[in-house]
Amino acid sequence: MAFGPYLLLATLEGLVTAAVLSLTALGLSLVFGVMRIVNVAHGEFFMLGAVLAWFFSTLVTGHPALGFLLALVLSPLVVGAVALVSERLVLRRLDYNPEATIVATIGLLYIIQQIVLTVYGPEARPVVAPFDVRIALPWFGYSGYKLAVIAASVLVIAATWFLLTKTRIGLVMRATQYDRETAQNFGIPVDRVYAGVFALGAALAAIAAVLVVPIQQAHYLMGLDPLLLSFIVVIIGGLGSLRGTVVAALLIGLSDGIISVFFSPTLAKMIATLLVAMVLVFRPQGLFGTAAR
Amino acid sequence: MRKRPQFYRKGTGMIDATSNNRSNRNGLSRRTALKGIGAAAGLMAGPGFVRYAGAQTSAPIRIGFQAHRTGIGAAYGRWYERTTNAAVKAINAAGGINGRPLEIVVEDDGTDPKRGAEVVEKFANQHKVDLVFGTLFSHVVVGSAPTAGELKMPYYVVSEGYHVASGKLNRYVVQPGITDVRSQVTSMAPWVSSNLGRKATMIFPDYAFGHDHRDFFTAAMKAQGAEVIAQVAIPPTESSFTRYFPQIPRETEVLYHVMVGPAVLTFVKELGEFYGSNRPEIFGFIDSLEAVDMASPGLEFLEGTYFWEGMPRYLQADVGDAERAYRDAVGIDENGASKDDPQDVSTAAHMFGCWETLYVIKAAMEAVDYKGPQDRAKVIEATEAMTEFPAGLEHPQGRKIFNGKIHQCFGHQNISLVKDGRLEVIHRTAIEDGMYQPEADYTSMSF
Numbered sequence: 001m002a003f004g005p006y007l008l009l010a011t012l013e014g015l016v017t018a019a020v021l022s023l024t025a026l027g028l029s030l031v032f033g034v035m036r037i038v039n040v041a042h043g044e045f046f047m048l049g050a051v052l053a054w055f056f057s058t059l060v061t062g063h064p065a066l067g068f069l070l071a072l073v074l075s076p077l078v079v080g081a082v083a084l085v086s087e088r089l090v091l092r093r094l095d096y097n098p099e100a101t102i103v104a105t106i107g108l109l110y111i112i113q114q115i116v117l118t119v120y121g122p123e124a125r126p127v128v129a130p131f132d133v134r135i136a137l138p139w140f141g142y143s144g145y146k147l148a149v150i151a152a153s154v155l156v157i158a159a160t161w162f163l164l165t166k167t168r169i170g171l172v173m174r175a176t177q178y179d180r181e182t183a184q185n186f187g188i189p190v191d192r193v194y195a196g197v198f199a200l201g202a203a204l205a206a207i208a209a210v211l212v213v214p215i216q217q218a219h220y221l222m223g224l225d226p227l228l229l230s231f232i233v234v235i236i237g238g239l240g241s242l243r244g245t246v247v248a249a250l251l252i253g254l255s256d257g258i259i260s261v262f263f264s265p266t267l268a269k270m271i272a273t274l275l276v277a278m279v280l281v282f283r284p285q286g287l288f289g290t291a292a293r
Numbered sequence: 294m295r296k297r298p299q300f301y302r303k304g305t306g307m308i309d310a311t312s313n314n315r316s317n318r319n320g321l322s323r324r325t326a327l328k329g330i331g332a333a334a335g336l337m338a339g340p341g342f343v344r345y346a347g348a349q350t351s352a353p354i355r356i357g358f359q360a361h362r363t364g365i366g367a368a369y370g371r372w373y374e375r376t377t378n379a380a381v382k383a384i385n386a387a388g389g390i391n392g393r394p395l396e397i398v399v400e401d402d403g404t405d406p407k408r409g410a411e412v413v414e415k416f417a418n419q420h421k422v423d424l425v426f427g428t429l430f431s432h433v434v435v436g437s438a439p440t441a442g443e444l445k446m447p448y449y450v451v452s453e454g455y456h457v458a459s460g461k462l463n464r465y466v467v468q469p470g471i472t473d474v475r476s477q478v479t480s481m482a483p484w485v486s487s488n489l490g491r492k493a494t495m496i497f498p499d500y501a502f503g504h505d506h507r508d509f510f511t512a513a514m515k516a517q518g519a520e521v522i523a524q525v526a527i528p529p530t531e532s533s534f535t536r537y538f539p540q541i542p543r544e545t546e547v548l549y550h551v552m553v554g555p556a557v558l559t560f561v562k563e564l565g566e567f568y569g570s571n572r573p574e575i576f577g578f579i580d581s582l583e584a585v586d587m588a589s590p591g592l593e594f595l596e597g598t599y600f601w602e603g604m605p606r607y608l609q610a611d612v613g614d615a616e617r618a619y620r621d622a623v624g625i626d627e628n629g630a631s632k633d634d635p636q637d638v639s640t641a642a643h644m645f646g647c648w649e650t651l652y653v654i655k656a657a658m659e660a661v662d663y664k665g666p667q668d669r670a671k672v673i674e675a676t677e678a679m680t681e682f683p684a685g686l687e688h689p690q691g692r693k694i695f696n697g698k699i700h701q702c703f704g705h706q707n708i709s710l711v712k713d714g715r716l717e718v719i720h721r722t723a724i725e726d727g728m729y730q731p732e733a734d735y736t737s738m739s740f
Contacts, residue, residue, distance in 0.1 A: 006539050013536050064590070122367040126558055128590050134566050140538070141569040216532050216559060225532075261536045265528060 005139035006261065014257020016146045016215075019153035020208045022249030024226045025233035026160060026242065027204030033240015034177045034197045037091065037101040041108035042205055043227025048112060049079045049206025050218040051120050057127045064128035071127065072210050076203040082112075083202030087195050096194070109223075116220045129214035149211045156207055161242055173197060177240055232272055236279050238289020248287065251275075353396035354389070354658065356651075357416030357425040359437065364404030365553070366430045368584035369640045373427055373451070374399065376644040379622040380651040383686075390655045391663060398422055406436025413437045417444040423666060426654065427647055428452055431502045438462040445740065447669050449654060451646035453477070455505045458701035460733020464740060467676050467700040469693075470650030471603065471643065474505040476727035480706050481576070481601055482513030484720055489574040489599065490546025491519040496537070497551050499526035506551050506578070527552070534560045538567045551578035558585055558592075565594030575599065579606070579709075579716075583640040586630070587714050595711045599719075602707040604690045605629075606641040607715045619648065619689035628715075645690045652687035653679070670740045676700075677736055694724055698734040703727055 028042045052075040057067030086108055094100040133144030164170040175183040176193045184190045205226070209218075216222070233252055237244030252272050259268040279286060358377055361370030377397060385394050398420045402409040409428065416422045424447035428434050431454035438456075441448035442463035449467050450457065455475045457468040485493070493514060497503035503526065511521040525540050534556075541548065552560050561581060575598035587595070606629030608620065623644070624632045631637035657675040661668055677697035684692040693704040703724050709716040 009539060010536065013533070117363070122363045124556065124558075126589065132590060134569055136569055141566050142535075143563070143566045217556070222532075257536065261539060265531070265536075 002139070005137070007258070008137075009140060009142075010258040010261035011254065012142060012146070012257075013261065014254035015150050016253075017256055018250045018253025019150045020212050021226070021229055021233060021253050022246050023153050023156055023208035023211070024205050025230040025237070025245050025249050026157065027201035027208075028230045029234045029237065029240055029242070029245045030173075030197055030204070031201040032234055034173055035096060035194050037096055037098055038105070039198075039201065040102060040105040040227070041086075041112060042105075042201070042230060043223030043225075044109050044112040045079050045083060045202040045223075046205040046209045046226045047116065047218075047220065047223035048082065049075050049209030050213045050216075050222060051116055051220070052078055052206070053210040053213045054125045054127050054218045055120075065130035068127065068130040068210075068214070071213075072207070075210050076206040079206035080199040080203035084195055084199040087198040091198065092191070092194075113220060113223070120218075120220060122220065124217040124219040126217045127213045143215075145214060149215070152211055153208070156204070157242075157246060160204070164242060169196075229272075232276050234286075235276050236287060238286025241286065241288040244286055244288030351393060353394045354391075354663070355396045355398055355420065355422045356654070357413075357420060357422035358397050358399045358427040359402050359409060359412050359416075359425055359433070360399050360427060361404040361429060361433070362399075362401035364402075366404035366433075369429050369643065370401075370404070372584070372640040372644045373429060373647050375639075376623050376647040377427060377651065379624065380648040383622055384651065384655060390658050395651075395655075402428070402433055402437075404430050404433060406432045409433040409437035410440040413440045413446060413448070414444065417446050421666075423663070424449065424654065424669065424672065426450075426650060429643065431456060431505075432500070434466070435462075435501070438466045441465050445669060447673055449650050451643070451650055453643070454502060455509070456501070458696075458699040458731070458733070460699065460735065464735045464738045465673060467673065469653040469676060469679070469682075469695055469700075469702050470648070471646030471702070472693075472704050472706070472727060473701055474502070475509045475729060476701075476703055477578075477601060477603075477706055478506055478510040479513045479729055480722040480727035481708070482510060482517050482519070483726065484708055484722070485547060485549070485576050486514055486517040486519035489576055492542075492544055492546045493519065493521045493549050494523040494525065494541045494545040494547075494573075495521055495549045496525045496527065496541075498529050498553060500529055502553070503527075503551065510549065521549075532556050532559065533563070535563045535567060538564065545573045547574040547576055548572075549576050550581055552581045557581050558589060561595065562591035565591060568594070577601070579603075579642045583642060584638050586636065586638050587711065587716065593714075596714070598711050600709050600711065600716060601642075602709050602716060602718070603642040604645045605707055605709065605716065605718050606639065607717070609718050613684075613689075615684065615686045615689045618686055619645070623648070649682070649688050649690065649693075653682065656687075673740070692724065694728075696731060698736055699731045700735050 024046055028039060031037065031039050053071035056071040056074050060067040060070055090104050090108065091101055094104055129145040131145065134141045135144050135147070164173060172188050172193055175186070175188055176190055180190055229252065233245060233248040236251065237248030255271060256268045259271060358374070360374055361367060381395050381397055384390065389395055398416065400412045400415060402412045413425055416425050425441060426449040428437065428450045429452050431452055434450045434452045434454060435456055438448060442465050446465060447467070448465050449469065451471050452468060453471055453474050455473045456462060457466055458473050458475065495507060495510060497506045507524055511524070514521050522545065523540060523542050525537050527534065527537055577598065577600050579600045579602050608627035625639050625641065626632050626635065628635065629639050629641045631639065653676060656679070657672045660675040661671040663672060677700070679695045679697065682688045682693040682695065682702070691705045693702045695702045705724055706722045706727060707718045708720040710719045
């Protein structure tokens with residue numbers, strides 16, 4: 001294949017990775033930024049979203065788009081609810097202590113993973129894409145659905161940005177992120193904000209998973225990769241910075257797509273990890289983060 | 294304080310303690326023994342045991358089944374288990390082995406080599422089975438074989454890998470029920486090169502199983518005067534494949550694929566999106582789609598492509614009586630799916646190996662009048678002495694030739710065309726097409 005089309009294919013693949021990754025990482029970044037805790041179970045919320053998407057899509061017969069839309073609505077809601085319950089039952093009782101929450105969310109990771117293995121089983125199950133269009137380019141064909149994933153991801157990110165910067169809820173979240181104690185003094189129910197943010201973060205991961213599941217299939221071990229990549233993105237982009245998260249996801253997604261097409265996927269992972277090391281050494285707060293208070 | 298010397302002077306103290314325990318245990322076990330004899334007598338009087346009453350001992354022959362119940366082999370494992378159960382039922386209905394009933398003890402190995410070795414150990418020391426059987430995934434076989442050898446436990450695998458025939462394992466590992474990858478690809482190359490194309494590109498998983506395909510198919514094509522022009526190795530954990538497709542050279546005439554694991558469906562779908570209707574000829578091993586419904590969305594693209602099948606998934610027009618009886622016993626419908634659930638598609642191209650292997654074990658045990666674990670080596674020797682398995686109910690896939698020196702059988706292979714969403718067998722190779730020069734001799738090894 002000639003260089004031009006080859007690069008185009010690599011870029012498209014990279015953009016799909018970046019789209020899914022930025023949604024997943026955005027959820028992690030919100031929790032990281034507002035609550036100042038590390039949620040190791042984030043990848044399992046992603047996996048749970050995918051598995052539930054399979055479940056909801058099998059409930060509906062008829063056009064595959066119906067089942068998919070049902071999954072797109074319900075799956076993030078259920079995952080958000082699971083996150084809300086675990087926040088109330090576990091994280092709040094630990095008083096959001098950073099070390100304790102890491103251990104607690106590791107536990108949560110295993111609990112979710114093993115429950116899914118028991119109930120759903122070890123198979124990888126496909127969800128039918130809502131539409132099946134192959135875009136024929138002169139050099140190769142490309143899945144129309146993958147392009148739709150990019151568009152959907154842009155929409156969700158725009159909605160999250162709107163929520164954070166233009167609404168009262170967003171204002172409250174940003175105030176809590178900026179200074180928890182002052183926010184509390186001004187009558188902001190920090191406790192409820194935390195619960196909401198944790199649920200929202202998990203729901204974003206679930207949306208990403210629903211979008212990806214027609215491409216990748218739901219499997220109980222699928223949460224590990226998104227977790228690692230999300231951490232990489234959040235570290236490079238900077239704590240709690242929406243702009244940083246999106247830029248870093250694009251950077252990682254595109255470099256992963258292009259490097260793995262032209263060289264090897266292993267090299268792409270090595271370079272991403274090297275980038276994290278460089279950022280940690282030279283700009284610990286991340287590319288767009290502000291220094292910790 | 295008085296007790297202390299007892300603890301310090303281990304000699305008398307310990308003996309006291311144990312003899313006390315022993316007398317207690319004796320008291321208990323006497324009662325339990327009586328109960329047990331009563332229960333056994335009750336069971337013996339039951340109708341199930343009458344059939345075996347004539348045999349010298351009617352204790353069941355116990356075979357440990359190393360099953361992939363979880364992990365990446367789970368879909369295969371489920372059907373290996375169903376086929377095994379069906380074969381056991383058939384064997385027991387016909388009087389068992391030497392008049393003794395056959396019993397299967399299942400342990401899950403998680404499709405993991407380390408766990409596999411532990412399972413073999415558990416079979417030997419805890420379950421005390423007569424032999425172990427049934428493993429598919431090559432890395433689990435390679436991981437478990439040394440343990441089977443150390444414990445002198447016959448290990449009948451149904452794995453396809455060339456590792457048995459290569460001579461790299463040990464005398465206790467036998468593969469009489471399914472052909473190996475080297476034999477399979479060797480018999481495919483003449484047909485592929487003369488019907489589909491002389492310039493092939495291979496896509497395969499980047500570990501032992503894929504490497505067997507790579508090495509032997511490349512060599513077999515060369516022997517036909519054809520050529521493998523590119524080899525695309527894919528890491529086993531990969532979940533997205535589009536990025537590898539540009540490595541397929543434009544002049545490729547035939548694309549050869551063999552993939553396994555949870556992402557196989559993605560692989561075929563992405564290949565379809567990449568090529569559309571303007572594709573090279575495609576020849577794949579059904580491993581890429583075992584347990585996957587051919588009617589899955591995105592697979593329409595495979596229409597008109599070719600697959601290797603060990604045994605046909607779809608009921609063929611010219612099906613024989615033995616094959617039909619086998620399919621009924623296992624419980625698969627004409628589409629190769631479970632009779633109870635048409636979504637539950639079988640691994641028909643491989644699972645017959647469990648059925649055939651159990652019949653080989655039966656024949657070997659009967660040949661040596663198997664009494665117990667002391668006869669394990671004799672069972673291996675009896676298997677090594679076999680040369681041919683005639684087609685029939687015991688070998689529904691077809692006639693096989695067995696080479697005792699390399700512990701490996703040779704048989705017919707099928708090439709199927711995807712037509713109207715079904716696989717139709719269009720060519721059946723001769724057994725000789727898959728023969729190769731043996732490189733080992735297990736019979737010269739000691740037990």
